[in-house]
Amino acid sequence: MTTVTEISDNIFRISTLVPEFDLQFNQFLIRDDEPMLYHTGMRSLFPDVQAAVASIINPATIRWIGFSHFEPDECGSLNDWLDIAPAAQALTSNVGALVYIGDFASREPRVLDNDEVFSIGAHRLRFRHTPHFPHGWDASMLFDETSGVLFCSDLFHQAGNVEAMTESSVIERFRTTLLNYEQGPLASYMPYTQHTQRYVTELAQLAPTACATMHGSTYIGGGAQALMDMGGVLQEVFGPK
Numbered sequence: 001m002t003t004v005t006e007i008s009d010n011i012f013r014i015s016t017l018v019p020e021f022d023l024q025f026n027q028f029l030i031r032d033d034e035p036m037l038y039h040t041g042m043r044s045l046f047p048d049v050q051a052a053v054a055s056i057i058n059p060a061t062i063r064w065i066g067f068s069h070f071e072p073d074e075c076g077s078l079n080d081w082l083d084i085a086p087a088a089q090a091l092t093s094n095v096g097a098l099v100y101i102g103d104f105a106s107r108e109p110r111v112l113d114n115d116e117v118f119s120i121g122a123h124r125l126r127f128r129h130t131p132h133f134p135h136g137w138d139a140s141m142l143f144d145e146t147s148g149v150l151f152c153s154d155l156f157h158q159a160g161n162v163e164a165m166t167e168s169s170v171i172e173r174f175r176t177t178l179l180n181y182e183q184g185p186l187a188s189y190m191p192y193t194q195h196t197q198r199y200v201t202e203l204a205q206l207a208p209t210a211c212a213t214m215h216g217s218t219y220i221g222g223g224a225q226a227l228m229d230m231g232g233v234l235q236e237v238f239g240p241k
Contacts, residue, residue, distance in 0.1 A: 002048040004055060005164035007218045008147040008210060010122070014052040016045055017161045024161065025073050028151060028212050029053055030144070033121030034063035037081065038142060038151045039074055039214060046077040050084070059084055064110075064120060066091045068153035069136030070100035073214065079106045093129045096138035112140075122146060126206070132191045133199045141203060148209030150223055154190070155230060158216025166217040171229045173216065178237045192238035200231035 002016045010031040015024050027039040027049055035057055041049045053059045062085040067074035075090070082088050082105065090109035092101045101109045112118070114129040126143045133139055134154040142151040158173040159180070181189045208223030219226055 002045075002052050003164065004052050007165055007212060007220075008144075008149050011144070011147060011149055011212075012056055013164055013212065013218055014049055015164065016041070016048055022159055022161075023215050026212070026214050026216075026218075027052075028149075029056055030120065030123055031057055032123050035061055036064040036066055036120055036123075036125075037062050038066040038212075039153075040065060040067065040077040040081055042072045042076040043080065046080045049077070050080075061085065062088045064089060064091055066142055066151070068130075068134070068141060068151075068214075069139040070096065070104070071136065074153070075101070075104075078104070082107045091127070091142075093127075093138050093140050095129075095131070096140070100138055117145070128199075128203065130199045130203075131195070132193050133196055134190050143203075143206050143208065148207075148223075149212050150203065150206065150208035150210065151212050152203070153214050156211055156213040156216060156219060156226070157189075158213070160216075162217045164217060165220055167220050169226070169229070170213075170217060170219050171226065171233060174230060175233045175237070177216075178233065182237065188238070190234065190238055192234060192240075196234060197231055200227055200234070203227050204231075 005013045007013045012029045014027040030036040092109045097111045112127040116127045123146045128141045130139050156170050156174050159177045204224040204227040211219040211223050
């Protein structure tokens with residue numbers, strides 16, 4: 001079942017629980033002059049995500065499609081969206097365009113530089129290139145300066161069918177999920193590099209008021225402290241032993 005929740009003014013969380021993984025897969029729609037879908041979901045989820053978007057706006061009016069990195073849950077149905085939305089373009093980093101999306105996408109993407117700011121109407125968005133964070137050479141994050149929402153991909157990943165939004169800390173859920181993954185085939189889920197803590201600090205300096213994660217509840221509250229706490233968990237689980 002796919003659910004829709006407005007997590008901030010004109011920002012909607014679209015969530016589908018996939019029982020086989022005991023995991024929610026979340027997309028985020030910003031309703032604005034130039035609507036943006038952040039994350040597309042896997043190709044198998046396209047009909048459900050399209051129907052959810054259609055309950056908010058006309059899917060054909062999507063202008064921008066954003067995601068952190070090249071992975072099925074991030075951009076698997078990108079070309080399905082490009083087919084139904086004639087003006088839509090993917091947003092990606094220089095590496096993303098050169099290595100992945102420039103070949104994969106049926107339409108040329110828009111390439112964003114690190115720290116580039118652009119407007120889609122009422123919402124002003126800042127792009128941050130974060131290679132290998134959470135994973136992937138092309139990885140990036142998107143911060144909505146208007147609402148304070150940080151679209152943070154797999155950061156704060158939480159397993160299970162959790163609530164859409166929470167003001168309670170999600171750090172222990174995040175730690176538990178990572179530790180459980182370390183016991184099985186999903187071990188080493190996130191690389192821990194010499195740049196990891198710098199990216200954590202730089203994102204914390206944006207002082208988000210909400211952290212919209214791909215898997216699990218959107219955290220509402222002091223995002224700066226939440227990100228620093230998350231960085232501690234990453235060092236604990238994946239850092240040098």
